[in-house]
Amino acid sequence: MTHYPETFETSRRLYERACKVMPGGNTRTTVYINPFPIYVTRGEGCRVWDVDGQVFYDCINNFTAMIHGYTQPEMNAAVTDQLALGTAFGAPTLSEIELAELLIERLPAMDQIRFANSGTEGVMMAIKAARAYTNRPKIVKIEGAYHGSYDFAEVSLDSSPSNWGDMPASTAYAKGTPEGVLNDVLVVPFNDVEALKAVFAAHGETIAGVLIDPMPNRAGLIPARKDYLEALVEIAHGAGALVIFDEVISFRLGYSGAQGLWGIRPDLTALGKIIGGGFPVGAVAGRADVMAVFDPSRGKPALPHGGTFTANPVTMRAGLAAMRALTPEAFAHLDALGEFLRNGVNAALEKVGLPGRCVGLGSLFKVHFTSGPITDYRSVYPGPVEKKRLDAFHKGLLNRGVLSASYGLFALSTPMTMEDAGNILQAIEDTLAEIAAAG
Numbered sequence: 179m180t181h182y183p184e185t186f187e188t189s190r191r192l193y194e195r196a197c198k199v200m201p202g203g204n205t206r207t208t209v210y211i212n213p214f215p216i217y218v219t220r221g222e223g224c225r226v227w228d229v230d231g232q233v234f235y236d237c238i239n240n241f242t243a244m245i246h247g248y249t250q251p252e253m254n255a256a257v258t259d260q261l262a263l264g265t266a267f268g269a270p271t272l273s274e275i276e277l278a279e280l281l282i283e284r285l286p287a288m289d290q291i292r293f294a295n296s297g298t299e300g301v302m303m304a305i306k307a308a309r310a311y312t313n314r315p316k317i318v319k320i321e322g323a324y325h326g327s328y329d330f331a332e333v334s335l336d337s338s339p340s341n342w343g344d345m346p347a348s349t350a351y352a353k354g355t356p357e358g359v360l361n362d363v364l365v366v367p368f369n370d371v372e373a374l375k376a377v378f379a380a381h382g383e384t385i386a387g388v389l390i391d392p393m394p395n396r397a398g399l400i401p402a403r404k405d406y407l408e409a410l411v412e413i414a415h416g417a418g419a420l421v422i423f424d425e426v427i428s429f430r431l432g433y434s435g436a437q438g439l440w441g442i443r444p445d446l447t448a449l450g451k452i453i454g455g456g457f458p459v460g461a462v463a464g465r466a467d468v469m470a471v472f473d474p475s476r477g478k479p480a481l482p483h484g485g486t487f488t489a490n491p492v493t494m495r496a497g498l499a500a501m502r503a504l505t506p507e508a509f510a511h512l513d514a515l516g517e518f519l520r521n522g523v524n525a526a527l528e529k530v531g532l533p534g535r536c537v538g539l540g541s542l543f544k545v546h547f548t549s550g551p552i553t554d555y556r557s558v559y560p561g562p563v564e565k566k567r568l569d570a571f572h573k574g575l576l577n578r579g580v581l582s583a584s585y586g587l588f589a590l591s592t593p594m595t596m597e598d599a600g601n602i603l604q605a606i607e608d609t610l611a612e613i614a615a616a617g
Contacts, residue, residue, distance in 0.1 A: 180232050182216075182576045188229040189217045195198045208241060211584060212569075216576070221248030223593040225579060233603050234581040237322075237588040242427045242542070243451035245512075246500055247591040253455045256499040266490040272418050273494035279446050281453065281463065287443035288463035292472055293489040295336040297426035297450025298326030300460030301389070303483055304331055307462060308387035308420045310471040310481040318364045318377055318388040318419075321346040322397035322555025325389060325424050329355055333363040334398065342556070345373070368397055368554040371409045382417035387446070391424040395587060397555040399537050399544035407442045413427055420468065426450035426460070430589075431540040433506055439539075452504070455496030458487070493520050508592050512541035515590050519543060521605040529607075530614035532567075541590040545571065546591075567613055574609035 183190065194215035199347045202210065211217050217229045217284050224247045226236045239247065248251065259397035260273075278291045294300050305317055305328070317330060321342070322430050325331035332351040334342075345363035364381060366373040378385065388410060414421050423444040429434035430452050437444060446464040453459055463469075471480040487493075520543045523536035533549035544556045547567040560568060572584045580602055590599075 180577050180579070182573050183213055185232070185240060186214075186216055186228070186230055190214050192217045192229060192438045197546045205613045209492045211519070221250070223247050223249070224591050224598055227608070232579070234579050234595070235582055237582045237590065237602060241583065241587045241590050242430060242589040243454070244456055244504060245430050245452045245541070247593040250500070250503065253496050253499040253502060256455070256495040260492050263491070264360045265492050266487055270489065271491045271494070272286055273491040273498065274489040277453070277494045277498045277501070280498060281449070281461070283461060285437065286434065287437060288447055289466035291461050291463035292469065292483065293494075294460035294462065295458050295485050295487055297328070297448065298328055298331070298460065299485070300426060300450050300462050301325045301331050301424055303462045303481075304329040304448045304464075305387065305389065305407055306481055307446060307464065307468060307471050308422060312386045312418065312420065312535065314384050314386040316362045316364055316381060316384045317386055318366060318553075320368045320394055321365050323368075323391055323394040324396035325391065328358055331364055331389065333360060334365040338559070340477045340498055346533070352593060366392065367556070368400065369403050369406045371406055374410060374413050378413050378417050378419075380550045381500070382419070385414075385417060387420035387422045389422045389424060390508045391428055392440060393428050393431070393539060393542070395427055395544070396585075398546070398552060398558040399542060399587065400552060400554065401539055402440070404440055408438055409568045411442060420445040422446045422448065422477075422511040424448045427542070430542070432509055433504070452547035453501060455498075457493040457496050457499035459493050459497060472572070503592070511592060512590055515594055515596070516541050518542055518599050519588070519590070519603055524577075526603075526607045526610050530610050532614050534612055543588050545586040547571075548615075569617070570613050571609055574612055575605055578605035580605045580610060
């Protein structure tokens, strides 16, 4: 068993070095750990090694992106072959057509797709497409839901009891957010049909679309109710607005993503993470009439869109290999791993007498240290005690060789076996027992 931070001396030195050239010592807020993050040297299968020679089960997988873990042979071969041909061109390649065809085949509601370089950009272009198609300015989004770093998408990402009000208020995530941004984002609680009706009754003629992740990670990783999603589509379409699914993360829930599991047909879908095979990627897909806002073949499109490394063939080839390896059998394996661990964590919480619950679907789960019903962002908002338990949980797992997200999120990968899952569960059980014993 390791002891964070004492046995991570090389990581500490690297962090001190990084602080001299990068604000806060990093370029990704999400990877920061207090007092310093661990630095990784390599990955193989479902494990990673750090600079101090310690090995971990990787249960975050680059925040859900590495669904096949590391050094997957087909993906490595695809990338190596492409490197010998060139990494990016000022022209299209066959590779983007082939990945587009595969993704459109898996998303029956989507007719066409356009690639980008990150999930943030995929969401951004989906929002802009909805505006261009409807010629309306406002969007509706879920309180607490994370959709990347576009100003409009991050409104009310981390609202708190001090500012959320009876009906969610549009609150800034970053200092300096223009008031106009807040005015054009209407925030609603999750799984609440009446709140949707009220917002559309008041603003329906100005709403371009509703942005929703069917299982929003930062808002609790709580699955949407099917009746809620069906009502959302009906309400939005009744007002002439579009439905935008953010499946940057939830596309890993099944062969046809979350929309396939729920049987919902959104108008636009934002993608990212797993579709790039470990390389930077994003996408927006949608109905042909909506996607026509991007079409440059008849002059300047309603929504111009470009990007120097968009659809670069390295990403496209890696993504194609990754998606081909995500067969129905692979998803069944991931589902079994996730179900085993969710059930095991809930049993462990009950055994040691800690308030809490493990939620999620498929290869994703999240641990909340709360005793009340889990329904939305507010119901899982951590107070001081819950924050201390989350921190102890995260660092206790590090000491037992399990890398997870500091806020309780776990993302599994196809190389994991049931034996691996058993080892991970044992580490979770021991950590929860340690937290309970500490009071």
